[in-house]
Each structure stands twice: as structure tokens, then as C-alpha cells.
Amino acid sequence: MQTTVWFITLVGVALLAAVFYYVISNSQTPEDYSSVQQKWYRFRHKWFYFIAIFGIVVTLATLIPFPLPSQDAAYAGEDYQVVDVSGHQWYWTMSTDTVVTGKPVAFYVTGADVNHGFGVYDENLKLVAQVQAMPGYTNKLIHIFDQPGKYRILCLEYCGLAHHAMIAELKVEAAS
Numbered sequence: 001m002q003t004t005v006w007f008i009t010l011v012g013v014a015l016l017a018a019v020f021y022y023v024i025s026n027s028q029t030p031e032d033y034s035s036v037q038q039k040w041y042r043f044r045h046k047w048f049y050f051i052a053i054f055g056i057v058v059t060l061a062t063l064i065p066f067p068l069p070s071q072d073a074a075y076a077g078e079d080y081q082v083v084d085v086s087g088h089q090w091y092w093t094m095s096t097d098t099v100v101t102g103k104p105v106a107f108y109v110t111g112a113d114v115n116h117g118f119g120v121y122d123e124n125l126k127l128v129a130q131v132q133a134m135p136g137y138t139n140k141l142i143h144i145f146d147q148p149g150k151y152r153i154l155c156l157e158y159c160g161l162a163h164h165a166m167i168a169e170l171k172v173e174a175a176s
């Protein structure tokens with residue numbers, strides 16, 4: 001019995017070796033791929049331009065209606081409403097809790113102890129603006145409110161036991 005198994009194994013290994021030998025020796029033979037190659041090179045060429053143009057169109061189409069106002073010098077000359085914000089474990093302090101629509105609001109946001117996330121939500125709890133509240137830094141967030149209402153400030157960064165309780169209210173009044 002053992003001899004039979006031994007023999008079958010040997011034959012199997014020999015067959016496998018033969019297959020390997022066949023594949024390796026044949027892989028040296030050059031094949032004529034030029035017609036296939038040319039066809040696919042032409043296709044690759046077209047594909048490249050298609051992808052490049054597609055990328056540019058998608059980038060423009062999605063960036064032009066970019067929903068966030070510019071965060072840099074664009075508003076330097078405007079008198080914007082300034083709100084100083086500080087995140088604490090576990091509450092927010094804000095220099096004012098009332099702003100008006102249509103005029104840019106500049107939130108200057110920092111953290112007093114650990115990292116917090118300053119998230120501004122509208123009445124349907126849809127996030128309308130957010131920025132990190134980090135100790136040692138003051139981040140500027142510029143937002144223009146279109147709709148009056150009672151907005152809510154929630155913490156967007158897990159900051160300890162009562163992270164979920166960091167809720168403040170921001171009143172947005174219609175500009176007169």
C-alpha cells in the first residue's frame with residue numbers, strides 16, 4: 001500500500017514538474033503582439049484624454065457652486081459680525097449668541113482644554129458650518145446665514161464623558 005502511494009506521489013510530482021518546465025521553456029518564445037498592441041495603445045490614448053477632460057469638467061462643475069464662503073482675505077474690508085468661541089469640557093462660551101442673516105459672521109474658535117469640534121446646525125439639525133476648536137490655536141470660520149432661526153452648536157469631536165452635552169444655541173435674526 002505504502003509503495004503504491006509513494007509511486008502515485010512521484011508520478012504526480014513529475015507531471016507537475018513537466019508542466020512547469022513546459023510553461024517556462026515556452027515563455028521564452030517571442031510572440032507577435034504588435035497588432036493587438038497598436039489597437040490598445042490607440043484606445044489608451046483616447047481613454048487618457050477622455051479621463052482628463054472628464055476630470056476637469058467634474059472638478060469645475062462641483063467647485064463652482066462651492067457652498068462655503070471664502071475663508072481668507074475676501075472679507076477683509078467688510079464689517080463682519082465677530083463671535084469669539086471657546087470650547088470647554090463640556091460647554092461652549094460665545095461672546096454673543098445672536099447674529100443676523102446676510103452679513104458674514106466670523107467665528108474665532110479655540111479650545112480651552114482639549115480638542116473640540118465647533119459644529120453649527122440649523123433647525124433641522126443639518127450641519128451648516130464647522131471648524132476645529134483646538135487649545136493654543138484660534139481658527140477662523142466665516143459663514144453667511146441665509147435663514148433666520150434657532151441654530152444649535154454641537155461638539156463634533158469626542159472630548160470626554162459629557163461630549164454629547166456640549167450644546168449651545170445661536171439665534172440668527174433676519175437683517176432689518
Ligand code: CUA
Nearest residue numbers: 155157159163
Ligand atoms: Cu467637546 Cu466633544
